[in-house]
Amino acid sequence: MGEPCKGEGRAYPGNPGGQNLHAIETTGPLHPIDGVVYTPPEQAAYYLNGGIWERQTLGDTLRSAAKNAPERIAFVCEGHRMSFGELDAKSERLARSLRALGLQVHDRAMFQMGTSIETVVALFGCFKAGVVPVCSIPQYRELEIGKLADLTSPKAYFVQADAGGRFDLVKFASAMSERHQIPHLIVAGGASDARGHALEGLCEGAGGQDVLDTSHEFGCEDVIAFQLSGGSTGVPKVIPRFHAEYQSHVRSWCARYDMQEGHVGIWALPILHNAGMMFAIVRTVLYRATTVLMPQWDVGRYFEAIERERVQHAFTIGPHAPAIASYPHVARHDLSSVRSLSTLMGAEAIERATGILSINMFGITEGLVLTGTAAASPAEVRHSSVGMPCSPYDEVRLLRPGTIEEVQIGAAGELCFRGPSTLRGYYAAPEINAVSFTPDGFFRTGDLMRAAVIDGQIVYRFEGRMKDNINRGGEKFGTEEIEHLIARHPAIADGKVVAMPDPIYGEKACAFLIPRDGHMLPSVEDLGQYLHAQGLAKFKLPERIEACDAFPTTRVGKLDRAHLRAMIAEKIAKESVH
Structure with missing residues (x-):
């Protein structure tokens, strides 16, 4: 080796x-x-x-940032500001303390922490010590944590006392530590369990100011973290990420938006997600940038933070996008600093409502980011597609599901890719790996996309998960195209379309809609006329509308389409009884 x-x-x-x-x-x-x-x-x-991969560990990247810009603010959270110098010193002491506890290179550490500066410090302490974080989230319970513990055999458990809401996360972590024989419980933001350690104390201990020299123990090609797949059901699969490829992956993504040294970003999502790690953690140290962290989502405070901190780059996902697009007090805020806002869908509605240049994108923990270019991409690319690969070394194919046959431009196919950041295999999962790749190494995503040519550039349009298709009497179609058109309706803040059972056709389309502030939702007939006028085929028109205030999400913060399907199926079943 x-x-x-x-x-x-x-x-x-x-x-x-x-x-x-x-x-x-x-x-x-x-x-x-x-x-x-x-x-x-x-x-x-x-x-x-x-030069495609970075030749340094992420711990060394932080050390370099601290050496060159020690006073610059790295993170802002709830009034707390931490400079690169402070972050480097605290995480160095923590790394020494972890080694003093007996943790060794590539021991695993379960993480159940929120979006906070304490989480950042804990992560960098692990990165410098060579301990591998298992990037869990506070919402996980016995099933997920138990399976992940069995698979990864962690030797430490980082938990945040105030990240579980009313749920006693420290008590839970203590019980899981005993059940799965995890030796070291480390608690942030509260009194530690009797058998645990206070994170704050570990950040002050382990005397000496010398840098922990690990250059002979692990390097840029070693594992930095275990990320988790973003599946909507079941226990997530474990995805190894590596120091070299992770940093280069982030650099290629950020370069697409012309992010520069010192640029301020805002993050209001779980920081332990792959996207959080890329945008809020790796981007910050690579670009010696500032990131504003929001532990709790609140749309008003989101806009206040953008204005106060002069944010240049923002990021959001589906569940937050409608709140941003329908926020009624946009005019009260000075948003002139913002260069771009990236979202996993809903860019057109956000840009229309806020005036912020907004970009749809697609990202997957297995190693691909698709997006448009902030400055150069026309609105058609930014709003009606998810763009193109950020790295010129990423290869993308759309294959007919279940085959290795490429589809023609304009036809829907399964997104498959390979490249310098592509997953080579899920951790300890040979059976899953055997069916997750094509014979020549392309990863099969299970996502449907269509390719289109705009201004001579191939871009991709997300059609939905393969299993989320609607089969209306043999006519199969995805939902994302419909949802994109629905988002343009002046009375609708956002909409999601799922299959509902039908005794004749098998399935029909049902639209769950969130109204814009001060508007009434259209009727089924009016929405159908609107969508048909936009060019949508009649068989794809939603045949039922359900009003809602918000969409359900999974524990990892993604849209829970399965829950929407179950909701409408249950409602239809009850109606058929009467």
Whole structure:
């Protein structure tokens, strides 16, 4: 594993031309973890020596930021501000304390913490010590934590006392630690359990000011974190991310938006999500930037923070997008600092309501980001597609589901991709890995997309999950196209379309709609006329409307379409009885 790799001129993903790689070397991971699938040495050498991957650990990236901009504010949260110098010093002491507790390189640590500066410090302490965070969230309970603990065998458990709302997260973590024999419970923001350690105390301990030298223990090709798949049901699968590829992945994404050193961003979502790690953690240290953290979502305070901190880049997801688009007091705030707002859908409605240049995007923890360009992409790209790959080394194919046959431009196919940040395999899951990739290494996402050509550029339009299609009497269609058109309706803040049972056709489309402030929702007939006038085929028109104030979400904060389908199915079943 540690032997230098000499190139042989063979073609492979990332080196499609088979360039000769003589004299290109890579050490590989210094501390391999059983069950992790690593990038083949020749590919890793190409990525590293071509500048595609970053040649440093994330802990060293923070150290560099602290050395060059020690007084610059890295994070702002609830009135608390922390500079790069403070973050570097605290996390260094924590790393030493973790080693003093007996934690070793690539021991795992379960994380159930909120969006806070304490979480940031805890993460960087682990990164510097070589401890691998298992990026869980406060909403997980016995099922998820138990399965993840069984799979990853953590030696530490980081928990935040005030992140669970009324739920006693510390008591829960203590019980799970005992049940799964996790030796070290570390508590932030409250009195620790009798068998635990206060995070704040560990950040002050382990005397000495020298940098913890781990250069011989792990390097840029080693695992930095275990992220979790964003599936809507079941226990998430574990996704290893690596120091080198993670940082380069973030750089290619941020470059698309022309993010620069010192730019201020805002994050109001779980920081332990893959997107949170990329935008709020890695981006901050790579660009010596400032990130405003919001532990609790509140649309008014979101706009206040943008104005107060002069935010330049914002990010949101579906459940928050309607609140932003329908916020009635936009005119009260000076939003002139904002260069772009990225969202996982709903960009057109947000831009129309706020005047902020907004961009639809697509991201997946398995290693791909699609998006438009903040300054250069026309509205058609930013609003009616999810853009194109951020990295020129990412290869994208749309395959006919269940095959390796590529579909034509304009036809729906399963999104498959490979590249320098692509998952090589889920952790300790050979059976799942066997069906998750094409024979030539493209990861199968289970997402349907269509390719289109706009201004000579291939862009992608998200059609929905393959399992979320509606089959109306044999005519199958995705829902995202309908939802995009619904979002343009002047009376609708946002809408989601799901299948509802029908005795004749099997399934029909039902639209769950959130009205805009001060507006009445259209009737089924009026909405149908509007959508048909926009060019939507009649068989795709929603045949029922359900008004709602918000959409249900999964524990990882994504839209819970399964819950919407269950809601309408139950309602129809009750109606049929009467």
